[in-house]
Amino acid sequence: MEKQDRFYRDTWVEVDLDSISANVTAVKNHLPRNVDIIAVVKANAYGHGDVQVARAALEAGAVYLAVAFMDEAIALRKKGITAPILVLGASRPEDAGTAASLDITLTIFQKTWLERAQECFSKDARLRVHLKVDTGMGRIGVRSLEELTEIEQLLQQDQRFIFEGIFTHFATADELDTSYFQQQFTAFKEMVDGLSCKPKYVHCSNSAAAIRFKEAAFNAVRLGIAMYGLSPSLEMEREIPFPLHEAFSLKTRVVHVKKLHKGDKVSYGATYESCGEEWIGTLPIGYADGWIRRLSGQEVLVGGVRVPIVGRICMDQCMVRLPEYVPIGTEVTLIGKQKGRNISINEIAAKLETINYEVPCIIASRVPRIYKRKGKTIDIKNYLI
Ligand code: PMH
Secondary structure (H helix, E strand, C coil): CCCCCCCCCCEEEEEEHHHHHHHHHHHHHHCCCCCEEEEECHHHHHCCCHHHHHHHHHHCCCCEEEECCHHHHHHHHHCCCCCCEEECCCCCHHHHHHHHHCCEEEEECCHHHHHHHHHHCCCCCCEEEEEEECCCCCCCCECCHHHHHHHHHHHHHCCCEEEEEEECCCCCCCCCCCHHHHHHHHHHHHHHHCCCCCCCEEEEECHHHHHHCHHHCCCEEEECHHHHCCCCCCCCHHHCCCCCCCCEEEEEECCEEEEECCCCEECHHHCEECCCCEEEEEECCCHHHCCCHHHCCCEEEECCEEEEEECCCCCCCEEEEECCCCCCCCEEEEEEEECCEEECHHHHHHHCCCCCCHHHHHCCCCCCEEEEECCEECCHHHCCC
């Protein structure tokens, strides 16, 4: 890593933007030409960095961005993103005017929301909206054709709304059993057919559906996890017909090395005891960084060799047992590749008994993110499209 004067700790995330671009391109090439990519960059781009991933995705051909909340959309606008942004989750109807003024697209998911927004909205406001249909995910969305028709009529009568899209979200597109997916897909088609006029964007596919079910692509897909180089599930990993490239690595450096003697203890609770003469290294990363205590015993890469974390993980530090002395400053890979060896996000997810989505999301914002293009750290301030 090249030294940057922005941060002073030896723990950092590296995000390979070439991987993001390659993954977007691969999915785009996999789909029919008329299908647009909506890059899902909510939750700080699944922990990777919202504006950097957004720019890389747009550069690779995505035409729309999607986030969870208005705050995330506003953050992107403040960072100079002018591309269309869809807020997937619920916004307050009173905030519709703010969204309109920033050209942020909101999701409509109930008739009462629309009526309330109409009351709060100024005469000359223009708001892009996508209508969310709940076909079986059970979160937000319109569930009946009746409500859909009522909302469509209200939108048609009110010039302040640009009815730009309709969408739904699948609960099981990543599972090998496709029956529930088919049920949702059929329900969505019925709802779309029930509209008197189709909006510009009709979209239902997440990464799993985009990769597996081209017939469900309509004219846009919402690409999240696959853009980050991860499989939507272990079940469907083998079904992905092109390589995905993991963009996220987590690194640190050894800040202290010592030799322990038989019986010496390590960390809180003194739960780890040295069996003999052992080299113990200290790493400046801990549970406040999202490297949580459950990862005690997990291996990390030092000099291309797997070494275990020993003792309890502290708030800001943890210890590893080294096969031999290593100099202070030796680079350590907690997630990612080192000298031909790899610790994948899936490995960490398995250790934590969770899904890969969660892993980059829980690496705390106090861990700085640095960005790579062609293997080199890029100056993000000068990285504009
Ligand atoms: N569209 C919506 C509405 C979503 O909630 C998500 C991901 C995506 C698209 C992208 O899905 P993908 O990452 O599988 O491609 N949402 C979530 C979630 O709420 N929890 O995990 C993933």
